[in-house]
Amino acid sequence: xxxxxxxxxxxxxxxxxxxxxxxxxxxxxxxxxxxxxxxxxxxxxxxxxxxxxxxxxxxxxxxxxxxxxxxxxxxxxxxxxxxxxxxxxxxxxxxxxxxxxxxxxxxxxxxxxxxxxxxxxxxxxxxxxxxxxxxxxxxxxxxxxxxxxxxxxxxxxxxxxxxxxxxxxxxxxxxxxxxxxxxxxxxxxxxxxxxxxxxxxxxxxxxxxxxxxxxxxxxxxxxxxxxxxxxxxxxxxxxxxxxxxxxxxxxxxxxxxxxxxxxxxxxxxxxxxxxxxxxxxxxxxxxxxxxxxxxxxxxxxxxxxxxxxxxxxxxxxxxxxxxxxxxxxxxxxxxxxxxxxxxxxxxxxxxxxxxxxxxxxxxxxxxxxxxxxxxxxxxx
Ligand SMILES: *Cc1c(COP(=O)(O)O)cnc(C)c1O
Numbered sequence: 001x002x003x004x005x006x007x008x009x010x011x012x013x014x015x016x017x018x019x020x021x022x023x024x025x026x027x028x029x030x031x032x033x034x035x036x037x038x039x040x041x042x043x044x045x046x047x048x049x050x051x052x053x054x055x056x057x058x059x060x061x062x063x064x065x066x067x068x069x070x071x072x073x074x075x076x077x078x079x080x081x082x083x084x085x086x087x088x089x090x091x092x093x094x095x096x097x098x099x100x101x102x103x104x105x106x107x108x109x110x111x112x113x114x115x116x117x118x119x120x121x122x123x124x125x126x127x128x129x130x131x132x133x134x135x136x137x138x139x140x141x142x143x144x145x146x147x148x149x150x151x152x153x154x155x156x157x158x159x160x161x162x163x164x165x166x167x168x169x170x171x172x173x174x175x176x177x178x179x180x181x182x183x184x185x186x187x188x189x190x191x192x193x194x195x196x197x198x199x200x201x202x203x204x205x206x207x208x209x210x211x212x213x214x215x216x217x218x219x220x221x222x223x224x225x226x227x228x229x230x231x232x233x234x235x236x237x238x239x240x241x242x243x244x245x246x247x248x249x250x251x252x253x254x255x256x257x258x259x260x261x262x263x264x265x266x267x268x269x270x271x272x273x274x275x276x277x278x279x280x281x282x283x284x285x286x287x288x289x290x291x292x293x294x295x296x297x298x299x300x301x302x303x304x305x306x307x308x309x310x311x312x313x314x315x316x317x318x319x320x321x322x323x324x325x326x327x328x329x330x331x332x333x334x335x336x337x338x339x340x341x342x343x344x345x346x347x348x349x350x351x352x353x354x355x356x357x358x359x360x361x362x363x364x365x366x367x368x369x370x371x372x373x374x375x376x377x378x379x380x
Contacts, residue, residue, distance in 0.1 A: 048072055127160070205218055253267050
């Protein structure tokens with residue numbers, strides 16, 4: 001095992017999913033969003049844990065991620081949330097991925113390939129109602145859907161849209177919802193009946209019940225994190241990922257001595273410095289230099305000096321008895337104290353998503369089940 005590892009608590013994941021299910025209701029389907037290797041948690045293992053929990057839809061960023069996920073299960077639906085490139089089309093068919101369509105040319109190419117293979121391809125149409133990223137602009141939808149419906153080998157099975165500000169601008173989000181409804185109604189009534197409509201990401205699941213439609217697409221919330229460090233409200237979720245390491249070296253230093261590159265930290269008094277085998281090369285953000293903190297022996301130890309690629313120093317002058325090999329928590333709980341991805345995101349000026357996605361391949365993922373007792377307690 002490596003000396004820096006991420007512990008993934010699959011029971012916490014299942015509890016978070018159960019909470020989402022309670023929140024959206026039994027009749028609404030859940031698409032677990034597992035792009036970017038499951039937000040750094042490991043898409044394969046996340047899916048392996050969620051399939052027995054009844055989750056039948058998975059969202060990935062691109063075809064390659066879809067191909068990897070298909071090896072986990074042959075029957076679940078895997079939606080590629082990004083646009084399809086023509087090079088991807090053979091894999092879309094071979095691995096039975098569900099593409100979204102955002103332009104007529106790609107829809108035509110999919111139709112041609114489906115015809116060649118003597119089959120049909122199910123697609124969802126992405127509508128841009130204000131995200132400004134990908135999708136058929138809502139004003140162009142009527143025309144677009146007419147054209148797509150003429151394609152004999154393409155079946156439109158769903159319509160989706162995405163929120164740019166479901167965490168910060170409920171008013172704009174509500175306007176998007178009305179727009180989405182209006183636009184979709186212009187598609188053939190019969191067709192909508194059998195179609196899945198979906199819009200909600202985590203923030204919408206937490207704040208806007210009117211966004212649920214037939215399916216919701218939680219990402220960050222499923223991993224037990226809030227969309228932003230300042231996101232308000234109480235939600236019954238807990239973080240799935242903890243990031244841990246071990247003390248690799250200890251030394252006493254004298255007042256006036258400096259620590260790490262650039263000599264940005266100078267000891268104000270004699271103290272003890274512990275070195276940790278983790279750095280920005282693992283995804284421990286360099287902006288945590290002299291700003292972050294870690295947990296050792298249940299107490300907070302501040303990061304001193306620059307975080308380097310592979311190693312980081314912390315001041316343990318106020319924590320007695322620290323030894324080489326002691327477990328250190330960078331994200332997670334130790335004793336009564338904790339450090340959250342939200343706290344780190346705030347310190348480095350980003351969002352919790354980036355903190356977990358940044359955890360590098362070099363960091364081993366260790367999957368833990370905390371046992372049924374813990375689960376039972378939390379399910380009451
Ligand atoms: C990433 C993504 C989601 C999930 O977003 P969260 O904020 O993590 O819940 C949902 N839908 C689409 C289209 C996405 O790209």
